[in-house]
Amino acid sequence: MADVTLKGVTRSFGDKRAVDSLDLAIADGEFVVLLGPTGAGKTTTLRLIAGLEKPDAGTVEIGGRPMNGESPAGRDVAFVFQQYSLYPHLTVYENLAFPLRSPARRMDKATIDARVRQVAKMVRIDHKLENRSTRLSGGEMQRVAIGRALVRRPSIYLMDEPLSSLDAKLRGELRLELKRIQKELGATLLYVTHDQIEAMTMADRIGILAEGRLVQIGTPREIYANPANLHVAARLGQPHINLMPPGLLPDAATPAGTRTIGARTEHLEIARTGEGITGNAEVDWIEHLGDQNHLHIKVDGHKLVTLADPDLPVEAGDRVSVRLRQPLYFGGDGQRLA
Amino acid sequence: MTASHDTFSDKMADAAIRATPEPLAARVRGLSDRAIAWLFIAPTIVLLLAINIFPLFWAIYLSFTNFRANRPNAVVQNVGLGNYSRILNDPDIWASMQTTAHFVFWTIVLQTLIGFTLAYLIDRKFRGHAFWTTLILIPMMLSPAVVGNFWRFLYEPQIGLFAYAVSFVSGIPTSDIQMLGNVHLAPWAIIIVDTWMWTPYVMLICLAGLRSIPDYIYEAAEVDRASPWRQFWSITVPMALPFIMLAVLFRGIENFKMFDMVNLLTGGGPGSTTEVASIALKRDAFEAWATGRSSAFAIVLFVAVFGLANIYVKALNKVKQR
Numbered sequence: 267m268a269d270v271t272l273k274g275v276t277r278s279f280g281d282k283r284a285v286d287s288l289d290l291a292i293a294d295g296e297f298v299v300l301l302g303p304t305g306a307g308k309t310t311t312l313r314l315i316a317g318l319e320k321p322d323a324g325t326v327e328i329g330g331r332p333m334n335g336e337s338p339a340g341r342d343v344a345f346v347f348q349q350y351s352l353y354p355h356l357t358v359y360e361n362l363a364f365p366l367r368s369p370a371r372r373m374d375k376a377t378i379d380a381r382v383r384q385v386a387k388m389v390r391i392d393h394k395l396e397n398r399s400t401r402l403s404g405g406e407m408q409r410v411a412i413g414r415a416l417v418r419r420p421s422i423y424l425m426d427e428p429l430s431s432l433d434a435k436l437r438g439e440l441r442l443e444l445k446r447i448q449k450e451l452g453a454t455l456l457y458v459t460h461d462q463i464e465a466m467t468m469a470d471r472i473g474i475l476a477e478g479r480l481v482q483i484g485t486p487r488e489i490y491a492n493p494a495n496l497h498v499a500a501r502l503g504q505p506h507i508n509l510m511p512p513g514l515l516p517d518a519a520t521p522a523g524t525r526t527i528g529a530r531t532e533h534l535e536i537a538r539t540g541e542g543i544t545g546n547a548e549v550d551w552i553e554h555l556g557d558q559n560h561l562h563i564k565v566d567g568h569k570l571v572t573l574a575d576p577d578l579p580v581e582a583g584d585r586v587s588v589r590l591r592q593p594l595y596f597g598g599d600g601q602r603l604a
Numbered sequence: 605m606t607a608s609h610d611t612f613s614d615k616m617a618d619a620a621i622r623a624t625p626e627p628l629a630a631r632v633r634g635l636s637d638r639a640i641a642w643l644f645i646a647p648t649i650v651l652l653l654a655i656n657i658f659p660l661f662w663a664i665y666l667s668f669t670n671f672r673a674n675r676p677n678a679v680v681q682n683v684g685l686g687n688y689s690r691i692l693n694d695p696d697i698w699a700s701m702q703t704t705a706h707f708v709f710w711t712i713v714l715q716t717l718i719g720f721t722l723a724y725l726i727d728r729k730f731r732g733h734a735f736w737t738t739l740i741l742i743p744m745m746l747s748p749a750v751v752g753n754f755w756r757f758l759y760e761p762q763i764g765l766f767a768y769a770v771s772f773v774s775g776i777p778t779s780d781i782q783m784l785g786n787v788h789l790a791p792w793a794i795i796i797v798d799t800w801m802w803t804p805y806v807m808l809i810c811l812a813g814l815r816s817i818p819d820y821i822y823e824a825a826e827v828d829r830a831s832p833w834r835q836f837w838s839i840t841v842p843m844a845l846p847f848i849m850l851a852v853l854f855r856g857i858e859n860f861k862m863f864d865m866v867n868l869l870t871g872g873g874p875g876s877t878t879e880v881a882s883i884a885l886k887r888d889a890f891e892a893w894a895t896g897r898s899s900a901f902a903i904v905l906f907v908a909v910f911g912l913a914n915i916y917v918k919a920l921n922k923v924k925q926r
Contacts, residue, residue: 316827318823318827320827328823333918337825337826338823338826338827339826339829339830344827344828345823345824345825345827347823347824349818349820349823351818351820351821351823353821353825353839354843355842355843356838363829364825364828364838365829366829368830369830369831370664370833394779414824414828418828
């Protein structure tokens, strides 16, 4: 395992800058998740570290060694692709053993066998070792792909949305397993996703990427509670953060220069009208999710969505009172004020 | 009077209704979807029956007789399996089968090797690869008759370009390069022409196979430290193999019945060195006019190709399912 440092890395495709002077430092044994929408440069960043793309400018260092000009094989990285990139004519066992059979490694048969079986157990595919890789379900294929990365002990594991093509249940399971395995191995892992739940649950640190730039990096808690700007705030939180002009809702301390106020569920205080409380909003409709409700509220033509207790005694059409409680304030440039 | 007038007009109306044909839709409505489907494929089936299936069964019938097409009025006798036993015991026919086998083997070996190599090179996507692809495909688009005649000129020892070029490079006098006249060279002359013409076809199928391998498999292998050599043998070849096998099947069936090129270039000669099965069959049928016996020969060939192709397709399916 090793630390990885990117310094001013830039990569353009045509006149589009996929990665724009990116600085990123991943500590040894750290699980970093890059989160961003499609086209933010997440995959390109991974491919630059793996050596599958060459940077136009900047350096990639792995374990303190500059890697410019080094081939993917020379970098000692493991890569899990978004697609099931198994060798289709080989069995699960052979797929897992493939990286170990590289002549550069000189590993004897018994060691390979032990390693393959150990990893197969880790990703829970040991009962299907003799199956052809094409005869597996999607989840099994992706577990083999992850296993094929884990079977080696590279400087860094690079994973490109490995769970995105799986169904929700399996995604949840593998999320936990992956985190467990990473802890067990003490592995340095850079993981790319556009799924905020994966980012929040697995990462030691989350890096928010937008248009090839690293907008903010920090622990999941920091990123969630202290977003640097509107873009970061909008990436996290379910339901989506509510954005509104200042003065729409009563608030104690709006700082000067505030252009937009961002309010998540925990920033909104909702009370039923009556007993001296006059409503400033109307419940538009209620989505029942089971354990919770999505409350859609209309305030002066602005729509707000917030989570609500399913026992909250309101119905569509009810007047309610909504006020802000320490929301996020953003200036005209989208940067956070307080 | 009024009553009879009424009946008259009623009759007229009835007649008019009967005379008017039912609208097409209403008549067709009575047919089930299945019947309509049959109607659609009926013309093809009729055609197939008339020019493929019927002649096949007719040939099977004739193969048990001593029928001769140049004596249609002679008495036709049933000879049982006589034709078949004569065919299978005839050393000349076995020789022609062997010649065919040699042709099939060497054309497939050469076309697969060259075709796959070309496809592999074209797949590197170098500058102008589209232009080269088109250029390579040209021989395949020519008519076999044209190709055969062209190459007869090229092989001409005195004026032909082929003999001249070989002689220029090797120093062997052109008079010794009797590609079509020499017993040893004539089979290779035909193999060269067939390879020249049909390698592009094999290349095209192989190229489709190579293009079907996604880039990320190679990238995964590269990250896994597989050498280009190992990538070639553990990714490229196995993943393109079903396509290569398909090309071999097509070329194999095609060359088993190779006729046009041989007929145009050597006509089976010199001697009988290039007399492949189809040429021998043609001689038996249209020179010796032994229609019954040649029918038996044709059936034997048919069974052989059909059987071999079936075994091969089974193997192909096995490879595909891996």
